[in-house]
Amino acid sequence: MPSYKAPTVPSSEITPRDLFYARRKFMQMGAGATLAALMPPALWAGEKLSGVKKSVYNVPEELTPYKNVTTYNNFYEFGTSKEDPANHAGTLKTRPWSISIEGEVSKPKVFDIETLLKMAPLEERVYRLRCVEAWSMVVPWLGFSLTELIKQVEPTSKAKYVEFISLKDNEQMPGQNSAVLEWPYREGLRMDEAMHPLTLLTFGLYGELLPNQNGAPVRIVVPWKYGFKSAKSIVTIRFTEQQPVSSWMQAGPGEYGFYSNVNPDVDHARWSQAKERRLGEFLRRNTLMFNGYTDEVAHLYTGMDLKQYF
Numbered sequence: 299m300p301s302y303k304a305p306t307v308p309s310s311e312i313t314p315r316d317l318f319y320a321r322r323k324f325m326q327m328g329a330g331a332t333l334a335a336l337m338p339p340a341l342w343a344g345e346k347l348s349g350v351k352k353s354v355y356n357v358p359e360e361l362t363p364y365k366n367v368t369t370y371n372n373f374y375e376f377g378t379s380k381e382d383p384a385n386h387a388g389t390l391k392t393r394p395w396s397i398s399i400e401g402e403v404s405k406p407k408v409f410d411i412e413t414l415l416k417m418a419p420l421e422e423r424v425y426r427l428r429c430v431e432a433w434s435m436v437v438p439w440l441g442f443s444l445t446e447l448i449k450q451v452e453p454t455s456k457a458k459y460v461e462f463i464s465l466k467d468n469e470q471m472p473g474q475n476s477a478v479l480e481w482p483y484r485e486g487l488r489m490d491e492a493m494h495p496l497t498l499l500t501f502g503l504y505g506e507l508l509p510n511q512n513g514a515p516v517r518i519v520v521p522w523k524y525g526f527k528s529a530k531s532i533v534t535i536r537f538t539e540q541q542p543v544s545s546w547m548q549a550g551p552g553e554y555g556f557y558s559n560v561n562p563d564v565d566h567a568r569w570s571q572a573k574e575r576r577l578g579e580f581l582r583r584n585t586l587m588f589n590g591y592t593d594e595v596a597h598l599y600t601g602m603d604l605k606q607y608f
């Protein structure tokens with residue numbers, strides 16, 4: 299991955315959470331059919347994500363402004379610069395969409411996106427997410443624990459890992475014409491990591507359906523791991539006996555391990571992981587072990603050498 303470049307966002311463009319919701323409320327109240335018709339699709343879709351409950355899993359930190367979250371992205375299917383996804387992901391068609399659940403399950407099944415959205419109550423969860431490139435953000439995601447979906451398909455006793463596979467379509471995703479990674483984008487988790495309640499099957503952020511650049515229409519978010527584990531625009535979830543090889547492991551086995559837990563004590567092969575810059579902020583902060591989720595997840599790794607299993 300390219301090295302970290304400080305994001306430049308003028309303060310005039312920063313949209314704090316209160317303002318964001320006030321603006322949305324205004325649009326919902328004052329907006330008749332005319333204004334609604336003029337709204338971009340994401341906001342239209344946002345109207346449908348009502349009845350979202352607050353989660354117990356919220357970090358008490360200031361939210362990263364919506365603008366930063368949606369214009370400074372990694373989504374190599376649309377290019378490798380941070381602005382590329384916001385500028386080019388409009389070609390992604392997010393309807394119709396389905397996820398095929400395959401492999402070591404008693405009930406393999408294809409779920410369409412509308413069915414998935416109704417599978418369990420949507421929650422808003424404010425999570426930290428830290429990129430391996432030493433920037434981070436705090437985002438109100440919308441989704442439910444992946445384990446709600448896992449329950450439906452009944453993994454067999456052979457299911458030890460879960461593989462997540464993103465869409466492969468080089469017309470919708472022109473970045474796939476470059477061999478920067480092997481496509482489709484693939485990631486994986488151990489079964490107990492996938493079933494951890496923090497692992498979020500994610501459909502939205504900031505009260506609306508995911509913008510394309512953030513992985514529409516469905517992605518995962520694994521907040522104690524480096525951001526690249528959180529695969530976007532997923533079309534296949536496969537349960538396996540063998541540990542899957544992710545696109546990043548394939549691209550740089552010495553740089554990207556299977557676990558990729560956020561760990562300030564284990565440097566990346568080319569840079570330190572001790573500090574990070576929160577998008578929209580100037581001073582760097584110390585990176586926290588497991589990205590601050592030690593109480594919730596440390597037990598998953600008891601007895602493991604985290605330098606070896608990086």
Ligand SMILES: Nc1nc2c(c(=O)[nH]1)N[C@H]1C(S)=C(S)[C@@H](COP(=O)(O)O)O[C@H]1N2
Pocket residue numbers: 367370371372373374375428429430464483511512513524525526527528529530531
């Ligand atoms: N399919 C796919 N998923 C992906 C990526 C990608 O390039 N392709 N980038 C990853 C990386 S490196 C990060 S940091 C996060 C960024 O998510 P965000 O753009 O919502 O911040 O998405 C991850 N998921």
Ligand SMILES: [Mo]
Pocket residue numbers: 372428429430431524525526
């Ligand atoms: Mo990342």
